[in-house]
């Protein structure tokens with residue numbers, strides 16, 4: 073399905089669920105609560121071309137989401153408290169945990185004050201290579217490159233070609249093609265090739281990371297907030313199912329070690345990069361356990377139920393998506409109904 077149609081279908085679905093209050097008819101669909109996934113939290117950019125807009129919500133919408141969850145009787149808790157609460161807590165209570173991936177600087181600037189205002193705990197997933205400026209964020213590089221360039225040369229695997237991206241539609245198509253390229257070949261090689269193309273067009277991929285992601289000093293500062301916890305998000309932000317076992321262990325251990333050093337808080341959870349089905353499974357869950365972690369979160373949508381210990385390593389999360397920033401959509405997501413219908 074074309075992204076625009078997919079978006080329309082999801083919007084329509086959320087509207088129907090919100091309007092019909094289907095959640096009231098299916099209270100069991102809400103499970104024991106939900107873990108929300110966020111990335112950027114910042115004022116709207118309102119750019120005409122913003123392929124990563126889904127990864128960005130406004131501080132206002134975050135506040136609405138918290139208000140909606142609290143008004144529906146959810147207790148905001150730290151992710152790390154969930155296993156015990158679900159096992160031993162009041163079975164009639166529902167919980168909500170907030171998680172933010174990639175360690176964006178705007179999390180400290182715009183999200184932390186909102187969490188503080190409501191006393192809501194939150195977990196930040198930190199990528200060591202972003203903090204240390206050794207790795208770049210290909211989706212951000214691809215956005216800036218396709219926004220800036222009308223044309224560039226690139227080898228998608230069949231030799232160098234002229235890539236045209238002068239219209240809005242072409243830019244979107246090229247962005248998707250880059251995403252597919254990253255997923256289809258060795259990720260390090262693909263990201264390097266993209267970085268080279270970006271640099272050739274005056275786009276500095278590392279500068280994007282510097283502008284968007286907190287460094288070690290900023291993490292140290294944020295760690296003073298009693299509401300914050302930190303979790304691992306690997307070293308390179310690669311798709312873990314596509315690397316060998318030795319690197320998989322390093323991606324976990326090295327990021328855990330660095331976070332401990334920077335924040336003086338030992339991470340106990342991991343967010344697998346990308347988080348979709350092809351990006352994490354039993355092998356990655358096992359490696360996370362070996363690294364000493366006891367919770368793993370994916371981006372596969374779903375509400376919380378009662379889990380066995382193994383299932384704690386592959387928990388579903390619900391994205392607070394920049395495309396759907398309405399309080400009534402939060403109500404629809406909390407109801408769990410969308411995930412029953414999918």
Ligand SMILES: [Zn+2]
Nearest residue numbers: 173174345346
């Ligand atoms: Zn991420």
